[in-house]
Amino acid sequence: MTNIHDIARLSGYSVSTVSRVINHQKYVADDKRAKVExxxxxxxxxxxxxxRDLSKGRTKxxxxxxxxxNHPYFARVVDGIVMAAFEAGYKITLLPTNYDMxxxxxxxxxxxxxxxxxLIFTSRSSQLETLERYRKYGQIVCCEDPGDDRPLAAAxxxxxxxxxxxxxxxxxxxxxxxxxxxxxxxxxxxxTRMTRQAYERVYGHLEDRDxxxxxxxxxxxxxxxxxxxxxxxxxxxxxxxxxxxxxxVHQYYLDHQLTPLPVIGQENLLSSRLLKFSTIDHxxxxxxxxxxxxxTAQSTTHELIKSDFIKR
Amino acid sequence: MTNIHDIARLSGYSVSTVSRVINHQKYVADDKRAKVExxxxxxxxxxxxxxRDLSKGRTKxxxxxxxxxNHPYFARVVDGIVMAAFEAGYKITLLPTNYDMxxxxxxxxxxxxxxxxxLIFTSRSSQLETLERYRKYGQIVCCEDPGDDRPLAAAxxxxxxxxxxxxxxxxxxxxxxxxxxxxxxxxxxxxTRMTRQAYERVYGHLEDRDxxxxxxxxxxxxxxxxxxxxxxxxxxxxxxxxxxxxxxVHQYYLDHQLTPLPVIGQENLLSSRLLKFSTIDHxxxxxxxxxxxxxTAQSTTHELIKSDFIKR
DNA sequence: GGTTGACCTGGTACCGGTTTCATAAATTAT
DNA sequence: ATAATTTATGAAACCGGTACCAGGTCAACC
Numbered sequence: 001m002t003n004i005h006d007i008a009r010l011s012g013y014s015v016s017t018v019s020r021v022i023n024h025q026k027y028v029a030d031d032k033r034a035k036v037e038x039x040x041x042x043x044x045x046x047x048x049x050x051x052r053d054l055s056k057g058r059t060k061x062x063x064x065x066x067x068x069x070n071h072p073y074f075a076r077v078v079d080g081i082v083m084a085a086f087e088a089g090y091k092i093t094l095l096p097t098n099y100d101m102x103x104x105x106x107x108x109x110x111x112x113x114x115x116x117x118x119l120i121f122t123s124r125s126s127q128l129e130t131l132e133r134y135r136k137y138g139q140i141v142c143c144e145d146p147g148d149d150r151p152l153a154a155a156x157x158x159x160x161x162x163x164x165x166x167x168x169x170x171x172x173x174x175x176x177x178x179x180x181x182x183x184x185x186x187x188x189x190x191x192t193r194m195t196r197q198a199y200e201r202v203y204g205h206l207e208d209r210d211x212x213x214x215x216x217x218x219x220x221x222x223x224x225x226x227x228x229x230x231x232x233x234x235x236x237x238x239x240x241x242x243x244x245x246x247x248x249v250h251q252y253y254l255d256h257q258l259t260p261l262p263v264i265g266q267e268n269l270l271s272s273r274l275l276k277f278s279t280i281d282h283x284x285x286x287x288x289x290x291x292x293x294x295x296t297a298q299s300t301t302h303e304l305i306k307s308d309f310i311k312r
Numbered sequence: 313m314t315n316i317h318d319i320a321r322l323s324g325y326s327v328s329t330v331s332r333v334i335n336h337q338k339y340v341a342d343d344k345r346a347k348v349e350x351x352x353x354x355x356x357x358x359x360x361x362x363x364r365d366l367s368k369g370r371t372k373x374x375x376x377x378x379x380x381x382n383h384p385y386f387a388r389v390v391d392g393i394v395m396a397a398f399e400a401g402y403k404i405t406l407l408p409t410n411y412d413m414x415x416x417x418x419x420x421x422x423x424x425x426x427x428x429x430x431l432i433f434t435s436r437s438s439q440l441e442t443l444e445r446y447r448k449y450g451q452i453v454c455c456e457d458p459g460d461d462r463p464l465a466a467a468x469x470x471x472x473x474x475x476x477x478x479x480x481x482x483x484x485x486x487x488x489x490x491x492x493x494x495x496x497x498x499x500x501x502x503x504t505r506m507t508r509q510a511y512e513r514v515y516g517h518l519e520d521r522d523x524x525x526x527x528x529x530x531x532x533x534x535x536x537x538x539x540x541x542x543x544x545x546x547x548x549x550x551x552x553x554x555x556x557x558x559x560x561v562h563q564y565y566l567d568h569q570l571t572p573l574p575v576i577g578q579e580n581l582l583s584s585r586l587l588k589f590s591t592i593d594h595x596x597x598x599x600x601x602x603x604x605x606x607x608t609a610q611s612t613t614h615e616l617i618k619s620d621f622i623k624r
Numbered sequence: 625g626g627t628t629g630a631c632c633t634g635g636t637a638c639c640g641g642t643t644t645c646a647t648a649a650a651t652t653a654t
Numbered sequence: 655a656t657a658a659t660t661t662a663t664g665a666a667a668c669c670g671g672t673a674c675c676a677g678g679t680c681a682a683c684c
Contacts, residue, residue: 001640015665026661027660027661028661050640051641054669055642055643061405070597076382082408251586317671327671329632
């Protein structure tokens with residue numbers, strides 16, 4: 001493989017000069033520049049990116065931590081990140097965790113090892129304190145509100161506000177008893193925390209029996225539908241953590257000739273449009289774009305993306 | 313930033329020994345190994361990945377070329393790739409092209425510059441010849457059948473076979489006139505080529521007026537629905553290049569109180585299950601996994617993933 | 625007792641670039 | 655005419671590792 005020294009030797013100039021030509025810097029005589037460029041072209045030479053990155057100490061690569069790739073939420077966020085990164089000439093590496101803290105830690109160590117300039121956590125299993133400890137090795141962006149006193153950059157949607165809007169609307173629509181579907185029932189998940197908080201604000205204490213957890217996709221929603229269909233006292237409507245999950249709940253009732261249960265979903269996916277139920281659009285592409293911007297900045301700014309409640 | 317030389321100096325041993333400790337090689341005395349490990353730990357040392365990769369000449373990173381990230385087809389393929397890569401300790405970088413050949417060329421040049429060990433083309437705009445020319449700089453996998461005599465690795469679904477099955481079923485079901493929806497109406501797209509081929513085999517010549525092109529998402533399908541609703545002579549059914557697009561066609565007819573038009577989609581997405589129309593499951597995750605395996609091998613093997621036609 | 629081979633260690637070239645610094649010539653300013 | 659810049663170029667250190675090779679110790683084997 002031909003390298004910069006070969007070009008230097010063959011052209012008769014120094015590597016410094018060749019480097020200047022490669023990087024389009026000034027202070028190279030026109031004739032020499034032309035000659036070096038010709039030789040580079042003739043030898044089919046391309047500078048080695050690794051050597052460059054090592055020398056410069058940055059990779060122009062950002063790692064995106066997510067549980068798994070094939071989920072509408074993450075797909076939309078990633079799309080926003082990838083688009084913004086493309087515009088800015090950055091590369092995006094996907095880092096799946098499957099919610100494994102150990103794996104997350106490995107990615108944080110890769111940040112330490114300079115494999116990425118920054119990490120974006122679209123979801124996390126580790127404590128925020130853990131992320132903060134790695135802050136000194138590179139920029140870290142998380143996609144939730146980490147609280148004011150935390151030295152982390154953050155881009156997040158207005159979960160609490162939009163959840164409260166949605167639930168208020170549900171209450172005013174006459175749904176007295178509201179069921180809830182969540183993914184992870186733990187305190188790490190911002191979505192879970194905000195849902196509970198909004199629920200308490202609007203409906204008061206959330207009874208365990210009105211809550212179905214462990215739902216990440218349509219089939220889980222279908223199972224949730226089966227659960228709620230048998231529940232007494234019955235719920236009047238269900239607030240789910242995603243449109244496809246809400247669609248599952250809805251479809252279970254349809255498939256079993258029950259009176260359709262009103263559902264509220266999230267993300268404004270195709271399923272909510274097809275089945276015409278209300279949803280919250282979190283503008284996840286915008287979230288991704290914001291997250292990318294923060295990843296390339298060095299601040300610890302927080303950026304709020306407004307969500308829209310879509311009544312159907 | 314502390315490096316291997318610091319560790320060597322502070323421990324009193326050579327960089328060779330430290331390197332051996334880092335890489336868990338034998339031929340290091342236990343006491344020295346312990347001392348070096350302690351110093352590495354105390355100094356919070358992590359070896360620099362870039363330096364390592366440069367020295368080794370490989371990155372354990374694979375670039376995945378796709379038009380854009382937020383599309384169910386690519387999301388599923390990428391998911392398969394990412395999972396397989398995770399298992400194998402590889403990293404995946406997403407390379408969006410927006411169908412721009414110039415951008416594709418840039419990614420090929422990045423392969424040349426050793427930024428990736430391999431490239432997977434889930435879609436392409438360039439000619440196959442172009443990809444072949446870059447084969448010598450690294451492994452290249454494409455997700456379509458490149459033909460037997462081409463020196464490219466390939467993983468692809470049985471498009472032609474499954475399309476013929478689907479269209480045969482449609483014909484036998486009494487749909488005499490079949491409309492078709494496609495994305496790109498050019499010869500580069502394997503999906504387009506195979507659809508036309510299957511159509512000719514089952515229905516004969518595809519009339520231009522029975523073809524709607526430029527469809528990549530639901531809204532496009534809806535527009536296609538509007539087109540077919542006005543078409544005379546009308547079509548009896550529509551074969552679309554994706555479930556969400558088929559859903560759009562279907563939904564247009566529903567929304568306008570027309571007799572629902574039978575549609576056949578692809579990918580077995582949620583929309584086809586909700587609206588209960590037939591579809592083809594191309595097992596895209598399996599496709600992604602196969603593509604990854606080929607990317608890390610050095611062969612130019614072809615791998616066919618069987619598709620399933622799902623009648624509904 | 626000498627040869628063999630496993631074990632241990634360090635020196636150093638190498639991967640392929642960037643960047644600082646020194647030097648000198650050509651311009652420009654005073 | 656001289657001082658101060660600007661332009662042009664190369665030598666060499668540096669980024670932070672890996673890997674080959676040489677050299678030395680020590681037990682086993684013939």
